[in-house]
Amino acid sequence: MKLSVTSVAKLSISMALLHLLSSCARFQPTAPSMNPSPTSEMQSVTMKDTSIHFDPSVMRPGVARSEVRQSFGEPNSTESLETGQTEDVYAFYPDGTKFVNPTVRPRNIALGVFTGGASVALRQLRLHQAESKLTLYHVIYDSDGNIASVRIEPPANGTSAEPQQSQSPPASTIGKSIE
Amino acid sequence: MRALQPQSFHRGRKRRAGLIIAAKRALLSAAALAMAMALSDAARAAAPSSSIPVIPVTASTVPKSPVPRDTNPYGVAFVPTSSAWKKAGAAANPGDVLVSNFNDSSNEMGQGSTIVDISPTGTTTTFFASPVGGITGLDNGLVALANGFVLVCFIPVTYSPTTQVGQGGIAIINPDGSLNGFVADPTLLNEPWSMTVGDESSSKVTLFVSNLGGGGSVTRVELAFTKSGVTLNKGKGRVLETGFTSQGTASDITHNSFGGPGGLAYNSTTRTLYVASEFDNEIFKIRNALRTISTVQNPLVAYSDPIHLHNPMGLVLSPNGHLIAANADLANVDPDQPSELVEFTVAGDFFAQYSVDTNNGGAFGLAVAQPTAQVKLGAVDDNQNNLTIH
Numbered sequence: 070m071k072l073s074v075t076s077v078a079k080l081s082i083s084m085a086l087l088h089l090l091s092s093c094a095r096f097q098p099t100a101p102s103m104n105p106s107p108t109s110e111m112q113s114v115t116m117k118d119t120s121i122h123f124d125p126s127v128m129r130p131g132v133a134r135s136e137v138r139q140s141f142g143e144p145n146s147t148e149s150l151e152t153g154q155t156e157d158v159y160a161f162y163p164d165g166t167k168f169v170n171p172t173v174r175p176r177n178i179a180l181g182v183f184t185g186g187a188s189v190a191l192r193q194l195r196l197h198q199a200e201s202k203l204t205l206y207h208v209i210y211d212s213d214g215n216i217a218s219v220r221i222e223p224p225a226n227g228t229s230a231e232p233q234q235s236q237s238p239p240a241s242t243i244g245k246s247i248e
Numbered sequence: 249m250r251a252l253q254p255q256s257f258h259r260g261r262k263r264r265a266g267l268i269i270a271a272k273r274a275l276l277s278a279a280a281l282a283m284a285m286a287l288s289d290a291a292r293a294a295a296p297s298s299s300i301p302v303i304p305v306t307a308s309t310v311p312k313s314p315v316p317r318d319t320n321p322y323g324v325a326f327v328p329t330s331s332a333w334k335k336a337g338a339a340a341n342p343g344d345v346l347v348s349n350f351n352d353s354s355n356e357m358g359q360g361s362t363i364v365d366i367s368p369t370g371t372t373t374t375f376f377a378s379p380v381g382g383i384t385g386l387d388n389g390l391v392a393l394a395n396g397f398v399l400v401c402f403i404p405v406t407y408s409p410t411t412q413v414g415q416g417g418i419a420i421i422n423p424d425g426s427l428n429g430f431v432a433d434p435t436l437l438n439e440p441w442s443m444t445v446g447d448e449s450s451s452k453v454t455l456f457v458s459n460l461g462g463g464g465s466v467t468r469v470e471l472a473f474t475k476s477g478v479t480l481n482k483g484k485g486r487v488l489e490t491g492f493t494s495q496g497t498a499s500d501i502t503h504n505s506f507g508g509p510g511g512l513a514y515n516s517t518t519r520t521l522y523v524a525s526e527f528d529n530e531i532f533k534i535r536n537a538l539r540t541i542s543t544v545q546n547p548l549v550a551y552s553d554p555i556h557l558h559n560p561m562g563l564v565l566s567p568n569g570h571l572i573a574a575n576a577d578l579a580n581v582d583p584d585q586p587s588e589l590v591e592f593t594v595a596g597d598f599f600a601q602y603s604v605d606t607n608n609g610g611a612f613g614l615a616v617a618q619p620t621a622q623v624k625l626g627a628v629d630d631n632q633n634n635l636t637i638h
Binding site: 127211 | 379381382404414415416426429430431433434476477478482
């Protein structure tokens with residue numbers, strides 16, 4: 070039986086799509102990388118970097134991006150906005166430790182196809198946000214590389230609890246408490 | 249033929265008739281009284297438990313939490329009667345007054361990080377306590393929008409290792425009192441000291457902001473509210489005026505002479521923005537402030553009155569069309585007119601004055617609202633750390 074060129078092409082595309090979908094179905098963000106160091110292996114398993122702790126004083130207007138990176142390390146996600154500005158996203162657990170992105174395998178890049186344009190990293194943050202009660206900080210820098218705005222995205226369950234910090238007010242003091 | 253009856257009979261009949269009428273009147277009066285009492289009881293039963301008092305209410309602006317407690321109330325804003333503030337989860341009710349604190353418990357300027365909510369009956373609760381270290385020095389720029397967000401200007405001051413005044417910005421607070429984020433810009437928001445709303449809808453707001461930085465400027469700023477957050481539309485921003493006398497440096501903090509262009513009041517009918525300039529000791533006006541695309545070089549003087557103005561800081565447009573300024577008493581101090589609120593017409597004629605404290609330096613922030621037929625005025629006394637709702 071002979072297959073036409075068109076049929077072969079269609080078959081190839083179908084197989085590629087099937088492979089793509091099956092890769093997404095087997096998405097395992099917590100799988101350890103192939104050659105991990107002890108630290109990165111631990112972080113990959115726990116998805117926590119306990120050496121970095123949320124510091125509210127870093128989130129100030131006009132603070133340089135380099136200073137933010139010095140305090141919080143590499144952002145969990147970085148995007149270029151339509152305005153030409155850069156947005157870094159940092160994710161912190163309720164205990165104030167930094168969220169570590171799961172290892173991104175080549176097959177997971179296919180996720181980007183289904184995320185409506187959002188980066189894979191941001192998509193992964195969102196996947197973990199509700200489960201891990203992450204607070205996301207969207208930090209936008211101006212053309213000089215200084216903080217122009219910060220938007221706080223609380224955990225998806227609606228709680229507005231901030232990550233723990235040394236000088237933070239107790240959560241019970243925020244909101245309507247009769248005195 | 250009807251027999252003639254003696255006069256006494258007629259008198260007796262008249263007396264009886266009079267008695268009957270009197271009795272009827274008494275019964276009617278009693279019924280009316282009973283009905284009035286019943287209606288009164290019904291009215292009392294129908295009145296909400298938080299009915300607004302007629303006499304002025306004074307309440308502390310010091311939050312009881314977090315500890316240590318902030319002091320020095322500056323910004324004042326009434327919570328609007330919009331549906332967004334009636335939803336479950338809102339941390340303030342329509343008709344409440346919000347007050348921002350500029351100083352911390354040690355009275356260090358630029359360290360306050362709380363907003364309190366004061367009910368019409370004078371109950372103080374903590375509405376907002378900043379979880380972000382950079383959002384301190386909540387100042388006179390405080391507005392509660394109809395869409396449920398609260399905006400507050402802040403100028404952070406740090407004291408270690410040396411005194412430094414930060415650029416500041418506008419913090420955006422959710423209706424539940426949690427922090428949504430902040431926006432900043434070195435040109436449009438440079439030590440923002442006060443602000444008022446020029447135009448607002450559910451999706452955007454145009455603000456006028458007075459800044460101690462940028463040579464003492466007044467700017468127009470637009471914020472957009474989208475599902476992904478609140479953003480500053482930088483392209484829509486304008487510097488409306490610079491050159492107001494400004495004292496916004498670390499040295500001014502040290503010498504307790506921190507200030508500059510302050511209170512703003514916008515008349516949407518005449519499209520005129522009024523600016524209280526503390527150290528110029530005058531009230532200026534900028535025409536077509538919502539639409540102009542050029543920087544105004546010479547704003548007109550709306551009110552100049554060295555007798556009654558003593559560093560005007562707070563400024564509001566009252567529903568009667570008059571302007572009311574709050575004197576900060578930093579210079580041109582008159583011991584006989586301490587902590588005065590001064591009411592004057594937009595034509596520049598003095599109208600009335602009222603002292604909020606027996607000592608100088610108590611008047612600062614104020615706001616007016618007319619939730620019902622009655623106009624309400626909220627004014628702080630930062631000598632006493634309280635607010636009185638008149």
